Amino acid sequence: MHIDTTGTYTDSYQIAMGQSLFRDGQHRRRAVFDYFFRKIPFEGGYVVFAGLEDLIDTLESWRFTADDIDFLAGHGFDAAYLDYLRTLRFSGSILAASEGDVVFPTAPILRVEAGVVEAQLIETLLLNTLNFQSLIATKAARIREVAGDAILSEFGLRRAQGPAGVPAARAAVIGGFDSTSNVYAAQRYGLRAEGTMAHSFIQWHGDELAAFRAFAQARPDNTVLLVDTYSTLDSGVPNAIIVGREMAARGHRLRAIRLDSGDLAFFARRARTMLDDAGLHEVKIAASNQLDEYVVRSLRQQGAPIDIFGVGTSLVTGQPDAALDGVYKLACAQGEPRIKVSESLVKTTLPGLKQVHRFLAADGQFHGVDAVALEDEAVPRALTHPFEPHRTMRLPALRSEPLLQPVMAAGRRLHARRSVADIRAHAAQRRALLPPEYRRFENPHAWKVGISDRLHGLRERLRQARLHPETTP
Amino acid sequence: MHIDTTGTYTDSYQIAMGQSLFRDGQHRRRAVFDYFFRKIPFEGGYVVFAGLEDLIDTLESWRFTADDIDFLAGHGFDAAYLDYLRTLRFSGSILAASEGDVVFPTAPILRVEAGVVEAQLIETLLLNTLNFQSLIATKAARIREVAGDAILSEFGLRRAQGPAGVPAARAAVIGGFDSTSNVYAAQRYGLRAEGTMAHSFIQWHGDELAAFRAFAQARPDNTVLLVDTYSTLDSGVPNAIIVGREMAARGHRLRAIRLDSGDLAFFARRARTMLDDAGLHEVKIAASNQLDEYVVRSLRQQGAPIDIFGVGTSLVTGQPDAALDGVYKLACAQGEPRIKVSESLVKTTLPGLKQVHRFLAADGQFHGVDAVALEDEAVPRALTHPFEPHRTMRLPALRSEPLLQPVMAAGRRLHARRSVADIRAHAAQRRALLPPEYRRFENPHAWKVGISDRLHGLRERLRQARLHPETTP
Structure with a gap:
């Protein structure tokens, strides 16, 4: 058996949507997608983020091979679109949490900014790589x-x-x-x-x-x-x-x-x-x-x-869950924040360019809170629960770290590849900062992820505009 | 990501055991291994056997690459052994059930006959291929x-x-x-x-x-x-x-x-x-x-x-089981039947060269019984439960089919590769022969697998010889 993550290592609909966007001349317009998950597997208190270095390697060499193009040519795609795919490389930027860090539901772990067709075409392999390695780690x-x-x-x-x-x-x-x-x-x-x-x-x-x-x-x-x-x-x-x-x-x-x-x-x-x-x-x-x-x-x-x-x-195999439910959702289209609405707020996405801030307690341990804020605002201290807006909290003055850091720009890696041994050591260090109540197996303490007032306000405006389009200005 | 099933796509101990057998000049002596599983996943009534054509393709091109040999050279293996591995190809024979057939616990689904080192080195990739595809099918x-x-x-x-x-x-x-x-x-x-x-x-x-x-x-x-x-x-x-x-x-x-x-x-x-x-x-x-x-x-x-x-x-991902528990067990060494004993008969293996006979009822449906017999005996009609020897059964005169058929000899495939469409159609035909009680989800009827009297006797002799070595002739 021989497996390569070439351009066709994706879902069929990514290529079909790409054809539509290409025809309409929109394929190079910028999109921003967030990667995040909703549920911690194994009834645990944290997820270890893994797969990032493999993903970066894959994206650096990602392309449609001649065989890929031949295969697609037999499936009704336009010749001009296939010519575009033939020379397409991933040329976008990625910000991400550090590989090995502990991460939590709802907060973005990684952000892709790229031409919309590139960003869509890599979705499946990105999820395929990160969901599985994070599950097993x-x-x-x-x-x-x-x-x-x-x-x-x-x-x-x-x-x-x-x-x-x-x-x-x-x-x-x-x-x-x-x-x-x-x-x-x-x-x-x-x-x-x-x-x-x-x-x-x-x-x-x-x-x-x-x-x-x-x-x-x-x-x-x-x-x-x-x-x-x-x-x-x-x-x-x-x-x-x-x-x-x-x-x-x-x-x-x-x-x-x-x-x-x-x-x-x-x-x-x-x-x-x-x-x-x-x-x-x-x-x-x-x-x-x-x-x-x-x-x-x-x-x-x-x-x-x-x-x-x-x-x-x-x-x-990550028994008994066998999968991490990570998703990849559009956050901005051509610079404008976008959301997907849903009857339940849990499935409504967080719009805009965001940063995740992790708070550290006075003793140097993690405080148990990540704040998701818009990228251009200061570290927030007033937070709202992402799905239950009546629940709010104020944080004391704490040190914080921005979790999302640039790892790729213009399709190239920004830092030397980290060895698995280095990532393993980093993962152990980060886990050591987790207070024990997050590490226990029985009913682990739930890490809090809050959103800033500005992000909450932005989501509400976009949501209302979707729900009641006739009343929006 | 790029993955190949080269020679190093195996467990470390296979290569270590191979070095010992090579040093002792035993590496070309013939071994027979059986592939079978013990438990049907999903609380179901049958398993669909899948992965065979991929396995045959892999074995036809299987080899240690120059990179593989270089890697092993850094891990303390003998130069002469590495020279042997460098030119090693799979040259054995395989008999197997047809890909897509319904198969059941305990009865061998596939048999490998090869030089003992070859047979060991391919164990891991064989299990890795067949266990997963059978689970998903x-x-x-x-x-x-x-x-x-x-x-x-x-x-x-x-x-x-x-x-x-x-x-x-x-x-x-x-x-x-x-x-x-x-x-x-x-x-x-x-x-x-x-x-x-x-x-x-x-x-x-x-x-x-x-x-x-x-x-x-x-x-x-x-x-x-x-x-x-x-x-x-x-x-x-x-x-x-x-x-x-x-x-x-x-x-x-x-x-x-x-x-x-x-x-x-x-x-x-x-x-x-x-x-x-x-x-x-x-x-x-x-x-x-x-x-x-x-x-x-x-x-x-x-x-x-x-x-x-x-x-x-x-x-x-085959939730919730996520794995089929298939194993690969030595049945003969240099022509002599071998067993692994265990306190429980369930984990004691079936020795010798075996065939599996499937019985067909008068209406052409499956009768719900597979018989495991020694290869050189007639289709048995008196069967013993493989793990509860007090349970025996006699079969009426029924048509039967031998399930294990040659698919590789001297390391080459014997038949043209079957397309996935063909295998899918065959799988549907075989499933259609299953009476509905084997196909239902709630407490499906348990398909009976029995062993012949001669096989039972052989296992008993070998078992007693292991348990009481002082009393064997």
Whole structure:
């Protein structure tokens, strides 16, 4: 399988709308779109924003290939429009929150300013990239929350949603994982590849001890022995101890044993005792088998002596949500603010060019409030709830940071590409600024997102004009 | 983003185990692996097997690139082993169920016979391909079950798990969808691309009627107008009627209007009446907005006059399961049957070279039983439950079909590639052979998978030898 995010990596309607705008000569007029989401997945208290560097890379090389144009030519598009698409490049600007930051519903995380056709054509790939990586980074962060200083390794490629396993590995590391079993992702993103051994290797050899010896011989610097193929305590751990001692005698060290079935807390405790009794105190215990943040938390709370957790399916597919509901909405057309109205304010969009201000408490922690304001106004201290306008709040004098920063201009990246390791470190720093009530699993405290009075007023004016067009001036 | 399934598209341990087997000179010895799953997703009665043609394509071109080898060279692998990997191609044989067939837990769906290192190295990509596409084809088939003859279009790329949106579109069509919004997938797999219009297009124009007119002008042969941007019944449908009449006067036809919010049954009924009253009987109604098989069923049961359903997130991510639990287990090593034992029989594997026989009732429908037997025995009529050996059954004399058929030999495909349209038609035929009790959503009848007496006996012998090695001859 081979997948590229070329120009046709989009929804059919983007290309159809583009033809209409091109015919009318509007294709280069400026549009502003906001990216934001509405619901935090996993019933959690925050989302980890991820995928930005991949998106920027994609946009820098984005184009319709000759094959793309040939394909579209067979679908009734105008020749002049196809000529335009043939040489089209993304030439817009992007402001965004920093990749790895914690972000919250309603507030824009990213803003695109570009010719309207460009801005529409990239919508689908932008959502496709950011929604998924943010989902997985958030899931990974939840597992990291409860794993303490245990080593976390992503093991999900075989159950991943096909090629999604590749960006999933990247996002898992951003969210706090240490390594991945996915060699392709490791190679591509500079991640640490990590592996153990499979049951089939032991079945192949038939004799478990012979299999362990063969594996230790071939990978003496990174030997992890899977001990549950026949019987964990009767054969697996005893055979691993034999091999661990043989390795020690040769100046090597057995890195770990791995448990992949049964009651992991029970087996880990028994195996730890057996290893310790054999003097193999440094041999770690790895555990896998349908882990998620709740199982890892339970194992840690029980004091199970597990040093390495391998997490697969639930992490790389973002179970049980499987999607972040991020959307991309028009905020300005040719310099004029625009909204989409709806019977419910929740689905009415925020118009205009906006900035998001994050407030910091005196202790340096996050204060738990983001303010969405128009770009040209001062940091607001009076805020209105975005959907329940009777709820207002006044903020004390607090330090604040503008979240949206320029990352692309005229279609080019503005800063050197950040490594996944750097983004992972930044994500950990930002998460550390979250007071614990936002990080807990049960009914986490709801981060407040407010809108400024000016933004509220603008939205009301545009909304009334839509609802009662006859009464507008 | 650019993703290829090269040699490193695998788990790290596959490459590590390969080094051990290579050092010991065992790498070319023959291994047999079975692919099967344990649990039907979505609490359904069947799985639609999908992904096979993509897998065969991938295996025909599978190799470690020069970049792959360079990457591995930095990770402590032996030079001789890397030289072996550099020229390695998949040279094995594969037998499989037909793509699109309905398949059931426990019975092998596919069997790989190859040199043990090849067979291990491809495990991850095989699982990654088949698990995901089968999951999505199954979800799509569930939606088709309740959609009658409505048009079903896949709209999920923006919420798909990154690049998974591409194979998801293919699998959706195999499961019974008619088209996709994903242009890249349509181009790559020969699917029908279909699109409507976005709210942003109407916001951009400000004036809804002007937006509708511009769109109809540009795409007169395929105009679908989105009617809920401002007010569905007060402006959207009336404006669509104006444009529909204008199009008719020019000899064109408005294809459909699209509802994307609110109570779809209510709005569809009201919109249908308004369109009919205007003489626009042929204009279809399309609906979208967080649909799944339950919402589509409800809308159909209410008699909502919806002709086209656009289904996104729940389809392309396989919510709520998000993964099929398919596994790949060693069945023979160098011609000798092998098992993995476990405290529970459910996790004990079925050893040896096997065939799966499907029984057909006198009326030509499926009888609801698959028998797993050793390849060299006759079609069995006495079967044992695979995990509860006290449960046995005798079958009447019935026609049967062997499900596993050769699809690759010596690393090459044996048959011309089947188009997605062909596979979709085959899938519909096979589903039509399922009695309705296997197709219902609530407590579907459990398809029976039994094992032959000889297979049962072989597993018991190998199991006892593992459990009580001292007593084996």
